[in-house]
Amino acid sequence: MAEMAHGYVDDKQTLLARLRRAEGQVRGIARMVDEDVYCIDILTQVSAATKALESVALTLLEDHLGHCVAQATAQGGPVAEEKLREANAAIARLVRS
Amino acid sequence: MAEMAHGYVDDKQTLLARLRRAEGQVRGIARMVDEDVYCIDILTQVSAATKALESVALTLLEDHLGHCVAQATAQGGPVAEEKLREANAAIARLVRS
Amino acid sequence: MAEMAHGYVDDKQTLLARLRRAEGQVRGIARMVDEDVYCIDILTQVSAATKALESVALTLLEDHLGHCVAQATAQGGPVAEEKLREANAAIARLVRS
Amino acid sequence: MAEMAHGYVDDKQTLLARLRRAEGQVRGIARMVDEDVYCIDILTQVSAATKALESVALTLLEDHLGHCVAQATAQGGPVAEEKLREANAAIARLVRS
Numbered sequence: 001m002a003e004m005a006h007g008y009v010d011d012k013q014t015l016l017a018r019l020r021r022a023e024g025q026v027r028g029i030a031r032m033v034d035e036d037v038y039c040i041d042i043l044t045q046v047s048a049a050t051k052a053l054e055s056v057a058l059t060l061l062e063d064h065l066g067h068c069v070a071q072a073t074a075q076g077g078p079v080a081e082e083k084l085r086e087a088n089a090a091i092a093r094l095v096r097s
Numbered sequence: 098m099a100e101m102a103h104g105y106v107d108d109k110q111t112l113l114a115r116l117r118r119a120e121g122q123v124r125g126i127a128r129m130v131d132e133d134v135y136c137i138d139i140l141t142q143v144s145a146a147t148k149a150l151e152s153v154a155l156t157l158l159e160d161h162l163g164h165c166v167a168q169a170t171a172q173g174g175p176v177a178e179e180k181l182r183e184a185n186a187a188i189a190r191l192v193r194s
Numbered sequence: 195m196a197e198m199a200h201g202y203v204d205d206k207q208t209l210l211a212r213l214r215r216a217e218g219q220v221r222g223i224a225r226m227v228d229e230d231v232y233c234i235d236i237l238t239q240v241s242a243a244t245k246a247l248e249s250v251a252l253t254l255l256e257d258h259l260g261h262c263v264a265q266a267t268a269q270g271g272p273v274a275e276e277k278l279r280e281a282n283a284a285i286a287r288l289v290r291s
Numbered sequence: 292m293a294e295m296a297h298g299y300v301d302d303k304q305t306l307l308a309r310l311r312r313a314e315g316q317v318r319g320i321a322r323m324v325d326e327d328v329y330c331i332d333i334l335t336q337v338s339a340a341t342k343a344l345e346s347v348a349l350t351l352l353e354d355h356l357g358h359c360v361a362q363a364t365a366q367g368g369p370v371a372e373e374k375l376r377e378a379n380a381a382i383a384r385l386v387r388s
Binding site: 214 | 297298299300303306307310311313314317318320321324325327328329330331333334335337338340341342344345347348351352354355359377378381384385388
């Protein structure tokens with residue numbers, strides 16, 4: 001069953017707490033738009049929510065590299081290659097977004 | 098009352114719709130983490146939510162430059178300088194986040 | 195001739211100095227690759243060169259918004275709209291790169 | 292001597308070619324600034340050079356994860372942890388720059 005436990009299992013509560021906060025931030029941004037708050041103040045909140053999502057992504061990736069990818073590369077072969085290809089594509093998406 | 102109408106007033110419904118969708122995406126990411134979905138699939142959703150927030154930010158900024166900043170620079174003086182300084186700081190935060 | 199003096203004219207020497215430094219950094223990265231330096235140390239230099247280019251872009255944009263765009267929006271009309279559209283596209287490219 | 296061959300050894304010529312092109316782009320940007328070229332056209336070139344450096348970084352990182360990090364995690368222990376920590380820090384710097 002080792003393959004079923006994803007890398008982020010130890011960070012699950014931290015991730016969920018950060019995501020709840022990010023969800024609240026996004027809802028707060030909608031409220032600001034609805035209440036005609038000054039654009040620059042809304043932009044500050046958008047940057048904060050973006051940074052929160054970014055930190056969720058980096059934690060997920062870190063756990064993924066340290067578990068799924070590390071296990072796959074230790075075994076080698078086509079599965080290892082596929083895991084690496086997949087991780088690299090995810091990193092490229094993050095760097096470019 | 099011209100100062101009260103923010104630049105994004107015409108895009109308000111579009112912005113609110115996009116923010117509701119982004120909020121749903123963030124909630125979806127939390128559900129994925131909670132249900133132990135595969136890391137890479139979660140990362141794809143995080144990138145989508147980040148891009149959604151980015152497009153909200155770009156619309157807000159666009160409206161801000163075309164209204165508040167344009168009005169201020171047409172009048173010149175310290176208010177114009179302050180609006181430009183503020184807009185530049187917001188752009189820098191976006192570029193760096 | 196006012197239209198001929200670009201916004202960045204006052205920052206020209208600063209920009210040229212930063213670009214010469216960035217060029218040296220990129221040449222340094224090539225040398226590191228050529229001499230088989232450790233990947234992580236090269237990546238640190240790539241991040242530094244990217245940040246240097248980013249700061250060049252933010253200065254150019256700042257000067258552009260404070261001069262060309264401000265002059266155009268003060269006059270209004272289709273030229274103003276075109277300048278704003280162009281500036282927004284440049285900002286989006288920077289945010290997404 | 293396995294530790295001496297860096298992951299990017301197979302991509303060395305590709306990386307060097309891309310870095311020479313990026314160096315030429317940065318020099319071209321300096322020339323544009325010196326010749327008072329229109330800001331927006333310079334910004335387009337800055338985005339191109341930034342993207343070029345980004346692709347160099349992604350290739351280096353890919354090779355690093357597929358070689359150095361994979362070898363270290365296959366052996367486990369503190370070296371593996373250190374390699375992962377280092378790679379994660381490099382990814383975070385890239386995502387945030």
